[in-house]
Amino acid sequence: PQQHPRIHGIPVAILHIRAFHHELLTLFIHFSLHAAYALGMPVSRAVSLPTQRSLYTVLRGPFVHKKSQENFERVVHKRAIKVWDTDPDVLSKWIRYLEINMMPGIGIRVVRWERAEVGFGAKKLQGIRDAQSELFKSREKFDLDTSSGRVKALADQIIKAEMASA
Structure with missing residues (x-):
């Protein structure tokens, strides 16, 4: 697919694509690059990332047949596409x-x-x-309320009630 030139060279995103079948991966990358071109997005070509390979060995039988084993392999193919100089709204729509x-x-x-x-x-x-100045103002207001004697009068009243009951 065709590509738009980079204007400022500012990277915006990286798209990591992975699949078990490399044919499907190649087809989807071709599709995504065409969609990016249609939206006017400058993107890089697909770069191959390291293939992840996992091997599994499974016993066929639990006891006597231990030497009879099966081996399975899972291969994950990965590619990356880098997006440049694109508006975030256009990028979101493309994704x-x-x-x-x-x-x-x-x-x-x-x-x-x-x-x-x-x-x-x-x-x-x-x-x-x-925000800090608002916090300090509200704290000073609280300190002024306590210095006016409201809290002290309430504390004296509670002490008198407790002394009377004792």
Whole structure:
């Protein structure tokens, strides 16, 4: 499939695709790259990741026939596609489209990177400072209420009631 050129070279996401059958994996990658091109997303070609191979040995019989064993192998083929310079909404729609039209026996995992605007840290710090000042103001108000004598009068009343009953 054709590809759109990268404009800024900012990575947005990586799509990990895995399957037991490499023919299905190749077909789904071809489908996803065509869908990305139709949405105007610059993506990389599919990169092969290490194949995961698992071997299992199972006994055919539990006691006398221990030497009669069967070996099974499971191979998981993996590929990765990197997405560049794409709006997060377009990326979400592409991923949703792939999930709806996914073939049986194929799994995908998406790793996204979201960018924060310039000055994000200063805004967050100001929000924390405002919350702290509100907390201190409410605390000072509580201290003023206790110094006015309401709590002390209530405590004296409780002590008198306890002394009278004793």
